[in-house]
Amino acid sequence: MMIIEDLLRRALLAAVERYGVFEEDVDIILEKPREADHGDLSSNLALMLGGRLKRKPRELAGEIAAAVELPREIIESVEIAGPGFINFRISSGHQIERLLDLIQEDGALEAIKTGGGKRINVEFISANPTGPLNVVSARAGAFGMTLSRLLDAIGFDAHAEYYVNDAGRQIELLGRSLRAHYMQLAGEDVEFPENGYKGRYLEIMAGELLAQDSAAIRKAGEAFDNESFQRVEIPKGDATVWKDLPEEESTACFSKYALMKILGWQRETCRRYGLRFETWYFESELHDSRRIERALERLKKQGAVYEEEDAFWFRSTDFGDEKDRVLVRSDGLPTYFLADIAYHYHKFQRGFEHAIDFWGPDHHGYISRMQGAMKALGVPDGWLEIQILQQVTFLEDGRILDMSKRKGQFVTMDALMDEVGADVAKFLFLMRKPNSHLDFDLDLARQQSDVNPVLKVKYAHARSCSLLGIAAERGIEVGEPTAASLTHIQDESAWAVVRELVRLPQVIVSAAKSREPHRLAGYALEIATLYNQFYNQCKRILDQDPESRLALLHLTVLTGHVLRRMGELIGIDLPESMEKRD
């Protein structure tokens, strides 16, 4: 079935050809007007063309409307309104066809799959493996995962990825911190490293370590028997052995242990939050496979590197950066930036046709140099897309929580899930657009009350299920929705539901293409609200005459379908029944 917007677009184009206006001249936008009185779809074509053709928009609209050829069985009426809008009203018969098309195997949800199976890498969270996942990752998790699903929904092959910075100084510092805690608990006098990780979790980890033998440690490490985690190394022996090793070796063992434990936590937290990463990519692999040196060589070959004061610099100013950046420090160690270049270059080599990174706002200054490096390496423009997710401020007792890990006071994603549940958290994050700062009031979220619009969606779904359940109990045969039954929809509130459900494909496409998954949450809420209004308006659906009853039950079936599709995309569970509230 042809999408109705395309049909109208073509008809309008044909109608304006005689003005010398062709497809490439104008982007015809058809949208659902805010006011139901204005029809089902509206075009501002005449308004846009008015200036160019030096014509009064309203007159022009009249001419276009008269010239446009449309099948009457689909478009019931064409009207001119306001300053020159052309409003179309879709016939009820066709509206029902669109509705049914949502559940056809080769229907509208199939038609929007225009991605051609192209592989897109979506990287998000990628938090340092130096502590439990912090709540600030929760927003990225919700967005990244939902965008991945959205991309799949429009026919791409999305690949969720997590980059693990398991190399470099911070990991050494992590090991030294754990070692110090361990030594102190074991009664040894060891100084805590300057800028070490002071989180309580490391103290607890050290305490547990005291009681563990090498067999237990090995067993814990075996939890990583998984292709993606081949880089996780389990230190040999146990901590009593490690602490007697020379300091450097000892630290390495504690580092490996801490990494193993923390990655275990992070992976479990992600699992609990409903995140599925196809790949966990380890920075250490870049070092071992010499990809870092190779990336540097390639940059050198392109003439994008120079040496100064014993360091190697990338000419990022050639690519719009405000200053050149160091790739290899004067002590010979590669910077994080160089590793990141190598990582993204490898991502490109792995055959992804596009890559999307979700970064925090504190990394925005990093974009131009990264894009510059990609360009210098010969990666096509636009291949790497960077989405900045603005900051989340967490409030507790009316005060802003300091999220600095090193100070040891922060809220974990697990704590958030304990307090409000994963679904509530995900939904709240997905209600906000990505580039707006967001205040997350933990006290409010804990209340589990009106601040949880997600419950409205869940209840609406449960309500639809229970209605169908009762119908079944009464022996009412519902079956699959058909055009014949749905034509008996009379009530305006029921039609309002129809008109909203029918937007599903377009909502998915726009949310995916604009990278604004938050539109899904708004849509799901709108459906829930309209369904509730309808339910309230059409009193006692089951007591109505058989034809109306069947029509409304079929509408209920379809509402359930659409809500569940939303639930899948957003990643929330929509149960068939809810606990009764006291």
Next chain:
RNA sequence: GCGCCCGUAGCUCAGUUGGAUAGAGCAGCGGACUUCUAAUCCGCAGGCCGCAGGUUCGAAUCCUGCCGGGCGCGCCA
């Protein structure tokens, strides 16, 4: 100082990419529902869309300049 993001109802936020009378939830007030179990529904009130210019048929949306808030400006990661 420079760069990025934000400023919309008392609060938290939407606003379909420049459209028609700027919306929702919460909080406040008033109703409905003795039910198909529901945290549901209806109504009222609440606005200088930070301020000032500009662009045009038309601006919360685009441009410029201010004001205010956040973040970033390392041979850190």
